[in-house]
Amino acid sequence: DVVMTQSPLSLPVTLGQPASISCRSSRSLVNSDGNTYLNWFQQRPGQSPRRLIYKVSNRDSGVPDRFSGSGSGTDFTLKISRVEAEDVGVYYCMQGTHWPRTFGQGTKLEIK
């Protein structure tokens, strides 16, 4: 199975400051079709997961442009340019290139 490793696991951030989460995979996530199926999800307290980013860097509809995804191969990053109070929650990366689908451990973002 592809192991997804996120860091940090806890991320205290001051409102208005940037935040960055790293996600590394144990194998390349480049699919045979040339696409890289790396996704980012946000899970606010008490809510279902919400997809933010798909295929490394594509923002879902309604996702604020302060969220951005980047990376390639085995090394990926989610960045929030200016953290807002509504961003509190747990962030997960998930790979969709290989079976079984696997998630990172999650990064808990909190406001300092």
Added chain:
Amino acid sequence: EVQLVESGGGLVHPGGSLRLSCVVSGFTFNNYWMAWFRQAPGRGLEWVANINQDGSTIFDVDSLRERFTISRDNAKNSLFLQMTSLRADDTAVYYCAREDGYNTNDYWGQGTLVTVSS
């Protein structure tokens, strides 16, 4: 509006069975792969299984295959997860989710809680 509504969770004794359902609306169900995920209390997300549009192709977690079975009824816009021989470590919120064309899940239900306890 796309909606996915899970049901069928509850308290079950170890060794028991449950059948989870997910009824969808707001999109053409038989055009999409569907998936089940779960999340144990205070833990991360875990993929359980995927099923293709007509139910002919299934991918699932090796360790759960003997006990969990994903299926669908396109006439009823419904996705199912049959769970048998349940154990305490199956206790989790179970989510159904639609899979879009990018090998990922764009819409999720609200989840249904399964508690396995004596």
